[in-house]
Amino acid sequence: MKKNLRVNISGIIFNIDEDAHIALKNYLDRLRLHFGNGNSTDEIITDIESRMAEMFQQKANGSDLIIDLNMVNQAIKAMGEPGEIEGEETAEDESNYNPKDNYYSEAGKRRLYRDSDQKIVGGVSSGLANYFNIDPIWIRLAFVILTFSGMSILVYIILWIVIPEAKTTAQKLEMRGEPINIDNIEKSIKDELNDISNRMKDIKNRHFKKKSGELTIFEKIAHVIVRIIAGIFRFFAFGIGIFFAILSLILIVMLVPTFFSSSVFWLNHIPGFHLISLSGALALVMESPYDINLFLTALAMVLFVPLVALLYNGIKVIFNIRYRNHAIGIALSTIWITGLVLLIYTTTKLANAFDREAMVEEPINLSAFEGDTLRISLKNLNTLTEGLPIVKAQSDQYLFCSDEQYYYLNPTINTEILDSNAQFSISIRKQSRGETHLIAQQNAEEIQLPFQQNDSLITLSSYCYWPIKQQFRAQKVELIIGIPQGKTLLIDPQIMQNELENNFQTNADMLEKCESTKKNHQYIYIDKNRDHVIIHNKNRRIEILDDEIDLN
Amino acid sequence: MNIDKTKAQMKKGLLEMVILNIIEKGEAYASDIIQSLKEADLLVVEGTLYPLLTRLKNEGMLEYRWEESKSGPPRKYYTITEIGRKTAGELVEGWQEMVAAIDLIIKKN
Numbered sequence: 001m002k003k004n005l006r007v008n009i010s011g012i013i014f015n016i017d018e019d020a021h022i023a024l025k026n027y028l029d030r031l032r033l034h035f036g037n038g039n040s041t042d043e044i045i046t047d048i049e050s051r052m053a054e055m056f057q058q059k060a061n062g063s064d065l066i067i068d069l070n071m072v073n074q075a076i077k078a079m080g081e082p083g084e085i086e087g088e089e090t091a092e093d094e095s096n097y098n099p100k101d102n103y104y105s106e107a108g109k110r111r112l113y114r115d116s117d118q119k120i121v122g123g124v125s126s127g128l129a130n131y132f133n134i135d136p137i138w139i140r141l142a143f144v145i146l147t148f149s150g151m152s153i154l155v156y157i158i159l160w161i162v163i164p165e166a167k168t169t170a171q172k173l174e175m176r177g178e179p180i181n182i183d184n185i186e187k188s189i190k191d192e193l194n195d196i197s198n199r200m201k202d203i204k205n206r207h208f209k210k211k212s213g214e215l216t217i218f219e220k221i222a223h224v225i226v227r228i229i230a231g232i233f234r235f236f237a238f239g240i241g242i243f244f245a246i247l248s249l250i251l252i253v254m255l256v257p258t259f260f261s262s263s264v265f266w267l268n269h270i271p272g273f274h275l276i277s278l279s280g281a282l283a284l285v286m287e288s289p290y291d292i293n294l295f296l297t298a299l300a301m302v303l304f305v306p307l308v309a310l311l312y313n314g315i316k317v318i319f320n321i322r323y324r325n326h327a328i329g330i331a332l333s334t335i336w337i338t339g340l341v342l343l344i345y346t347t348t349k350l351a352n353a354f355d356r357e358a359m360v361e362e363p364i365n366l367s368a369f370e371g372d373t374l375r376i377s378l379k380n381l382n383t384l385t386e387g388l389p390i391v392k393a394q395s396d397q398y399l400f401c402s403d404e405q406y407y408y409l410n411p412t413i414n415t416e417i418l419d420s421n422a423q424f425s426i427s428i429r430k431q432s433r434g435e436t437h438l439i440a441q442q443n444a445e446e447i448q449l450p451f452q453q454n455d456s457l458i459t460l461s462s463y464c465y466w467p468i469k470q471q472f473r474a475q476k477v478e479l480i481i482g483i484p485q486g487k488t489l490l491i492d493p494q495i496m497q498n499e500l501e502n503n504f505q506t507n508a509d510m511l512e513k514c515e516s517t518k519k520n521h522q523y524i525y526i527d528k529n530r531d532h533v534i535i536h537n538k539n540r541r542i543e544i545l546d547d548e549i550d551l552n
Numbered sequence: 553m554n555i556d557k558t559k560a561q562m563k564k565g566l567l568e569m570v571i572l573n574i575i576e577k578g579e580a581y582a583s584d585i586i587q588s589l590k591e592a593d594l595l596v597v598e599g600t601l602y603p604l605l606t607r608l609k610n611e612g613m614l615e616y617r618w619e620e621s622k623s624g625p626p627r628k629y630y631t632i633t634e635i636g637r638k639t640a641g642e643l644v645e646g647w648q649e650m651v652a653a654i655d656l657i658i659k660k661n
Contacts, residue, residue: 048602080598
């Protein structure tokens with residue numbers, strides 16, 4: 001079954017098959033392109049059409065006939081392809097040199113299209129090559145070389161979406177830069193003038209109904225000013241287009257590795273963030289890889305869609321693409337909204353995991369020992385944390401994460417003053433959050449802080465840890481040391497030097513109640529009268545006044 | 553050497569002169585002209601004729617009038633103008649001189 005149409009060729013009605021119609025129309029378009037935009041083109045085309053109508057009429061021989069593709073092809077063969085006609089035209093153009101008919105050698109304003117005739121992948125490179133009037137090989141080479149940086153594939157895909165394909169012959173002509181001749185310029189100026197006067201008439205009819213006829217001088221001046229402003233605006237629009245295209249491209253370049261690589265170069269310079277990737281950071285708080293991927297996808301959708309839209313519009317402005325694709329707009333909005341919904345879902349889920357807080361206090365059973373002094377030594381486990389990703393968990397603590405089994409966290413140390421007849425006590429206060437109170441409590445119980453007692457010397461691990469499957473749930477560990485009044489707590493200053501800043505918190509209360517005892521230069525003593533803590537070492541003195549640390 | 557191409561170029565140069573002469577003999581429309589040219593084997597594709605006719609008309613050597621046709625679309629009947637007649641005469645003269653001169657060269661050898 002073939003569709004056929006009724007067409008009017010040179011005043012005669014024909015029935016024509018659809019494919020034959022397309023072939024005929026294409027042929028006439030080709031001729032039109034070939035003869036250019038001159039005044040005589042219409043006449044030539046009309047003559048040729050008329051001759052073709054005559055040919056069809058002869059074939060029909062009075063009867064009702066449907067023109068098929070074969071007949072159109074025969075007619076085209078008789079009339080000749082533009083190339084064959086051109087062969088006979090060239091010599092004439094040379095002999096009858098007529099500047100009016102001559103084309104300017106310079107190409108007209110080009111417009112960016114994808115060139116599907118020369119395409120290898122999507123015709124982007126050949127389209128760009130047409131636009132810049134260079135060999136496509138250079139563009140392709142650039143794309144291939146830039147592929148190693150990982151960016152060009154994305155850029156290519158974006159360009160593929162943004163740049164329309166040259167489908168019609170007119171678009172193909174525009175893509176290559178339409179030759180402009182005097183007639184053409186004249187015509188476009190006339191068109192524009194008509195357009196302007198029509199528009200002015202419109203305005204006049206709307207606003208100055210009393211007046212009619214010619215434009216007043218004021219209206220003309222106003223119109224010129226409007227045009228100048230429009231020109232300036234267009235110039236700025238171009239600049240803004242370039243600015244946004246480059247900006248969005250830079251942001252995309254920076255963000256893509258954030259999503260896909262294990263370390264982010266530009267995050268490395270921010271203290272506390274080095275060595276951590278986005279997915280790594282998410283793995284600290286999210287249990288299932290499914291959730292992590294969902295979150296990353298949602299975040300990428302929400303972040304990249306506006307950037308892609310910005311780039312799209314920037315490129316459109318730069319290359320003067322007047323091509324509206326509502327489908328792209330709808331698709332981008334849909335993606336963005338979907339991303340936003342997913343992002344809200346995943347973050348809500350994550351926030352839920354932090355909903356409840358629980359605390360577990362675990363007293364350490366100290367064996368009895370002689371004397372009035374308890375010594376605390378923290379065993380430095382720095383070797384364990386070397387090279388681990390660090391996340392700054394709280395203002396004065398660091399969370400270390402090993403890929404294997406554990407997270408590490410510095411405990412904070414606090415003191416409390418007990419009655420003079422009480423014994424030294426140490427308890428570990430573990431805190432954690434969780435989806436429910438029970439889970440939070442379980443999380444807290446999982447935290448471990450190993451210690452050793454050797455007579456009056458307590459050796460504590462300077463890091464507590466918990467299994468990696470427990471995730472980060474804002475765990476906190478506090479070491480509470482109870483000091484009976486009149487007794488002395490000594491903390492190994494060797495450890496202090498490293499740990500002081502992060503771990504040791506003085507307690508103003510403690511300072512008032514404790515008795516000053518100076519045992520030797522290696523240990524801390526607490527001076528009640530002077531209201532501060534002094535640590536003596538062989539060659540340095542560390543004073544602590546409340547939270548301040550002063551090294552001299 | 554591409555003989556066909558050279559021949560085609562020779563014919564090209566002569567087309568205007570021949571067209572003017574055909575119309576000089578009497579009013580003609582495109583298909584008549586095509587018929588004559590084809591008989592003389594001067595025309596490869598018909599499309600070539602139309603730009604030539606339009607140009608000759610624009611240069612004031614030809615005029616046309618419309619005539620309704622029973623068997624097809626209205627026809628453009630071309631007639632030659634005074635300028636056209638003069639040009640045709642000069643072209644034919646030039647052609648004959650050329651043929652004579654070239655003949656001499658050919659016969660010498």
